[in-house]
Amino acid sequence: MPRERTNQSFTRAGLNLIQQALSIYDADLRLAVCNRPFQDMFGLPERLVTPGARFDDTIRFLVQSGEYGTVDDPDAFVIERVDQARAFAPHYMERTRANGRTISVEGSPLPEGGWVTVYTDITSVKRQEGLLRARSEELSDQLLTHAEELALTNRRLEATIAQLQEAKAELTEMEARTRLVTEMTPAHIAHVDADGVYTFTNRRLSALLPDRQSDIVGLSFADALGPETARLLQGNLDRAAQGEATVREFTDPTTGRRIRTAFTPGDTAEGGVYLLSTDVTEEAQARAALTQTHKRELAAQLTSGLAHDFANLLTIILGLQARLEKMPLPLGAHELTSATRMAVRRGGTLLDKIAGMTGTRTVQTAPVVVQDFLDTFAPLARAALPDGVTLSLANEVTHRALMLDAGSVSDSLLNLILNARDAIGVAGAITVTLRPVKDTWLEITVDDTGAGFSDHALNSALDPFFTTKGDAGSGLGLTMVYDLVKLAGGAMRLSNTPNGARVSLRLPLRPAEADARPRLILLVDDMADLRADVREMLTDLGHQVIEAASAEEAETLADLPGLDWVLSDIKLGGMDGVALCRRIAARHPDMNLALMTSLPGADDLRRAASAHWPVLSKPVAPGDLHRLLSAEAAA
Template identity: 30%
Template sequence: MEDTSPEQSQIDLLQAALDHVNQGFSVFDKDLHLVAWNRGLWEMLDFPQHLARRGTHLEAFLRVNAERGEYGPGDIEGKISRRVERARLFEPHYFERIRPNGQIIAVSGTPLPQGGFVTTYSDVTEDRQRQLKLEKTVEERTRALRQSEDWLRLVTDNIPALIAYMAPGPVFRFANRRYAEWFGQSVASIVNKPAPEVVGEQLFAEIGPHVSRAFEGNAVSYEYDRVRPDGTAICMRSTLIPDMTQDGRTLGVFVLSLDATEQKRSEAALMQSQRMDAVGKLTGGLAHDFNNLLTILMGNLLSLSRATGDIPQEELKARIAPMLQATQRGSDLTQHLLAFSRGKLIDPQTVRLKGLIQNAETLLRGSLPPTIRLSVDPGPSGLAARIDPTQLETALINLAFNARDALPDGGDLEIRLELCELAGRAADDLGLSTGAYARLSVSDTGTGMDEATRLRVFEPFFTTKTFGTGSGLGLSMVYGFVTQSGGAASVASTPGQGTRFDLYLPAIDLSGAVELQDPSGSMDPEPHGSGELVLLVEDNADVATVLAEQLRDIGYTVLMAESAEDAKDLAGSLPDIRCMLSDIVMPGQINGLTLARSVKASRPDIAIALMTGYADWGMPPEDDESVGFPVLSKPIRPQALAQTLRHLLSA
């Protein structure tokens, strides 16, 4: 009769529950005899059924495993003995065993308080196969990624550009070889370094605002100059592209820098070509102006030469006054034309726009046919912008000549400068930020253009003129100048009704700044000298006579020298010479600048000033101050001559 006591019923219920667990289960007592198990253990490890009874010693299970080779080849009894001894320690244990059939069993044993231990057996074969497959996949993908990175590094290192990536901070996370070497780093050392430490505090102070704008989510382009170790200056043009998420967060910034030195030189050469083309167009009108000026001079001089006896003072003044005005007008026109033609490299500076427009007006007045009515509104005197002034004059003259060509039968040409505020749609359409802008407008009542032409008008080499009469670069240069200055250009036109170009430049208010007055305008200065001896060096005798008379009129004693050699001898032998005024361009081996330096070395007490009638006398115009001596432009205004000598002799 079977035992159906409550205790047995509970044991049977527990056994049934254990048999449904998907793990193997066993309990051995302190003498290593089997106490409990489940069906999963026998199914998983394929033990003989006769072992499935209480009291079976652990050694019997170990022997089955050893004999069927699950512990590997070798001494079976030794393998069993060692495992029994280890089991008697009743220590927690976990290990995984690979059976001969490839099955992987994870064995986890936990000691019981009264002795013995409970053990679970898990078939982890599929888990380990998946893990192995995953590890293999990760390894393969890591190898592929490393290969991709190597390819990327190979490509970026051989591109003739500086490439980098900055994370917030800003901190460098990547740089190609050229970028790293450009800043004296290696591709490894530059990683995780702060940007100011890599590029230098001085350069970062210049480019830092651009980097900040890029991290705000804006694409930014800028230029900076740097000197190579060999002393050569180069210009770098950088573009920053933000690396952004779909929700608008900036993860970092991609950096692309290119050597723009040759491009800048080409641009400068192209701009000079445009200036000289404009000069060619100006010369016809200027010749007309100069012929009129010469007519005034010639007529009055002939009248004076024919006069006999004493000429009344009033009549003499009446004859001389228009001649002085004509010479002044001729001098101004010459200076404007020379300054415009020689130009400069791109040199942004803060300038008042009114003066530039008035200068351009002076050049244009004599170059437009009488059938074209030119009106100019130069705007408020305090309106300024940070631009290259020569480029603005070139742009203005190009636009004016385009308008002239659109007015074959005459009409109106208007140039107007005004301050305007851009915001909202108006700013967006021009691609500009909200703010104050100086708007320079050039409008005409000419033939106008259709929409297809208007859309292409700023394209390089696009022209509607006949072959050989236009390069198609004038308006593209205007557009390039304005955009490089942080502004924008627009054009509106209607066939048969005219065209209007608007140039927008970021405005600067100088209305509160003091505007310096030109001290050289007076033609009749007060004497400033006290009889000091001035050495005048001029190879043209007629010019020397006129200059000597001017010097005497303002209170100086004059000693003339016809050559640099004579001047050196006189300066070395006459200690009474207080000042030397020398022409720069003279025949012979020694020019005026060389003479001045030689005399200054031997006679440091002599004050020296130079004069020239050339636009280019061997020194770039922007370097006039670097020669160490004041340079006066011929024809020399008496007031300028007087003030220069007084300043030199009082220093």
């Protein structure tokens, strides 16, 4: 505030030093600023030079003081001057006051309404013009008249130049604000002329598509976007150039990002097409996951009744088969009844798979260290392969940890590896590769050296019940993988390579916020059912759990090497959790300790625990555990 008052004082002093009179009225015709020469020139009282003074009161005072000479109708005169002022039009005029002095009046409107007026005493200038006319007999009247008109014109021209400069400054400021808005907009805004050349861009293309240039003015449509992307969008561009506004959503072939571009025809003067492009990759992933969920719900509704009736029929068939086997049957009939029982059991297994596909399933992502996941998965996958089939796992992901549903990814990969094993036979190779695609997708490819997919398989392999294994296959393996991938908002593609078949999975690439190395956690709770619930939450988050049912047992297990955390209930039989943590902390100062309780916040035991360690309120949620362990990892 002191600095503001100082600035105001400097401003008033500077205005008062100007020899010309100056006044600024706002849009409501109230005085905003004036200088002392304005008051002195017109002899105004203090009330009319105070901010907020009304313009019509000032005009009425000047009329009454004789500033304008004799005025027949003062009220009409005031109204006329107020109406002229409300027009806010630039003007320049010269008038002779009642005291004989001549002044020029130059007014300019302000951008926010109101106007500024400068009053200049030009009496000496007019006197010189009069002397020149009276004393210069050699100059013709025409020349003198032209000189006077030229002087008047010059003064008006100076006023016009000042107004143009103000308009130019305002236009420059407006253009700068417009540029700032377009640059800050999280979308690519551009204009392409009738020849397909960019004439404007907000330089956001490289943020949308990282491998493109940011400044593309002067480049053609194909050069700026690349030939493949330009080919996808050329039809929309052509229709917009002909006056038809369109919107196109597409997957960029280079980056894999999902982009939505609006094509708007230019006006008749400018022509060309305006483009507005936004990245809708995450929206598309969420939309795909939601669509797959709706499909699953519909499939569940359609199959639940059929599955129930089919299960009843299988039960009846088994009962009839049992009764048949008790009867005297001809030679070979028992083999037929045994085959029937096997077929019925296979039908039951198929029903279980259908229930698994159509039942409720949600994607539960958690931080997963990619290399640790592969190291754990490799022995499981190799155990299912014959000696002649090798398995190679390649990790090209630069992020150490990703947000993944580790169970779904493991099930999907194992299913694909078993399919590849069946396609290879006794000898061959399977290669699993994880790589990022432009920081948008995690691409997982499974390559094998088998015979590859037939054309029929490439078109139908993702259809339910399609199989090339005859009676040995259910035809639901790839369908289940496809379902899991779509639930995650990803995509799945089948293709052939020169060496065999390839299955590619794309999942949203979401780096984990913290180090997600699986923790070895000692869980202490004397209630088995509560301990089981927390254990399941921790294992779902990818961690390993050792359980203890008492404080004494936990104290012994706390010396295990490699232990990262001790998570204990506060209320334990015998020694409480606070005392347990104190003993463990005395022997292992670097051990991470935390407690769980249903005690209220004001309880003395809980307050004593909170002073030293994190305390989670029961019932504990998976998110609470994830935040606890992630906070430790980030630290």
